[in-house]
Amino acid sequence: MKYRHSFHAGNFADVHKHVTLLALISALQRKDKGFLYLETHAGRGAYDISTPNADAAGGIGRLGGAPPAAAEIAAYLALLGRLRAQLKQRHLYPGSPLLALASLRPQDRAVLVELQGSEVNALKHALADYAQAHAPAPATQVERGDGYARLRAWLPPPERRGLTFIDPPYEQTGEDFTAVTQALAEGLRRFPTGIMAAWYPIKDERTTNAWLQACRRALTVPLLVSELWLFPRDSRVALNGSGLLIANPPHPILGHMQLWLPQLQAALSGAPAAGSRALMLAD
Numbered sequence: 480m481k482y483r484h485s486f487h488a489g490n491f492a493d494v495h496k497h498v499t500l501l502a503l504i505s506a507l508q509r510k511d512k513g514f515l516y517l518e519t520h521a522g523r524g525a526y527d528i529s530t531p532n533a534d535a536a537g538g539i540g541r542l543g544g545a546p547p548a549a550a551e552i553a554a555y556l557a558l559l560g561r562l563r564a565q566l567k568q569r570h571l572y573p574g575s576p577l578l579a580l581a582s583l584r585p586q587d588r589a590v591l592v593e594l595q596g597s598e599v600n601a602l603k604h605a606l607a608d609y610a611q612a613h614a615p616a617p618a619t620q621v622e623r624g625d626g627y628a629r630l631r632a633w634l635p636p637p638e639r640r641g642l643t644f645i646d647p648p649y650e651q652t653g654e655d656f657t658a659v660t661q662a663l664a665e666g667l668r669r670f671p672t673g674i675m676a677a678w679y680p681i682k683d684e685r686t687t688n689a690w691l692q693a694c695r696r697a698l699t700v701p702l703l704v705s706e707l708w709l710f711p712r713d714s715r716v717a718l719n720g721s722g723l724l725i726a727n728p729p730h731p732i733l734g735h736m737q738l739w740l741p742q743l744q745a746a747l748s749g750a751p752a753a754g755s756r757a758l759m760l761a762d
């Protein structure tokens with residue numbers, strides 16, 4: 480596998496997925512009872528974006544000036560600022576494990592799965608740095624393994640409350656789309672009331688739509704689609720847009736998303752071809 484998320488950290492897709500991830504965690508925390516945060520493709524947890532990186536410049540770099548007003552975007556930027564200050568790293572871009580961990584309460588816990596040994600080691604270092612700067616950190620297990628397979632071991636959680644986040648590299652685009660559909664189906668079969676969120680790239684319309692329809696047929700729970708694109712959805716740019724399919728979305732999130740998503744898109748690109756949508760694919 481060649482994929483290294485370092486080359487893309489902080490890009491517009493990271494911004495989209497991480498604002499949404501924090502909103503999902505916040506929705507789960509409206510109840511006191513703890514939950515499991517399970518991440519199947521964790522990455523290295525922390526990225527240095529000090530060297531000029533076009534991906535980050537077109538993502539998090541665009542939110543520096545006058546950021547959008549939506550509470551969910553403000554919460555994401557506040558957490559980013561807090562982590563940079565706590566870890567004393569001005570150019571840190573926190574990955575999803577670090578953002579999630581910094582949001583979890585003592586009664587919540589995290590399981591983070593990553594396949595590549597170098598990324599697992601870096602993730603452990605990032606989490607140790609965080610724990611040192613911010614003890615006590617919530618209970619966390621890091622596992623080296625295949626996230627798709629390990630999902631079966633961790634679901635359902637004894638808490639009976641959980642958020643599973645699936646964020647593969649899509650190096651083998653078709654294979655990852657199929658594996659994600661199967662992982663969602665298996666996860667929901669084991670834990671029908673759990674929230675599951677899967678990220679997907681928008682590269683060409685036919686693939687995206689065919690996959691969404693396959694998920695609608697295979698999954699029998701409410702499904703929310705959140706998409707943000709900066710380039711024509713069907714163009715030959717490598718990554719035109721970022722999508723999240725959310726199974727069992729917490730109730731008020733769609734309405735909030737329909738407010739924050741257009742704000743996020745406008746901040747990331749004013750190009751006429753850019754756009755966003757948030758809708759229920761299945762109720």
Ligand SMILES: C[S@@+](CC[C@H](N)C(=O)[O-])C[C@H]1O[C@@H](n2cnc3c(N)ncnc32)[C@H](O)[C@@H]1O
Pocket residue numbers: 482484493496519520521522523524573574575576592593594595598624625626627646647648
């Ligand atoms: C897009 S990155 C994850 C980024 C991270 N979720 C974030 O938002 O900060 C995808 C990661 O999945 C890892 N990976 C690839 N195949 C995997 C598998 N089958 N199981 C677990 N991890 C895998 C890659 O090594 C890479 O670190």
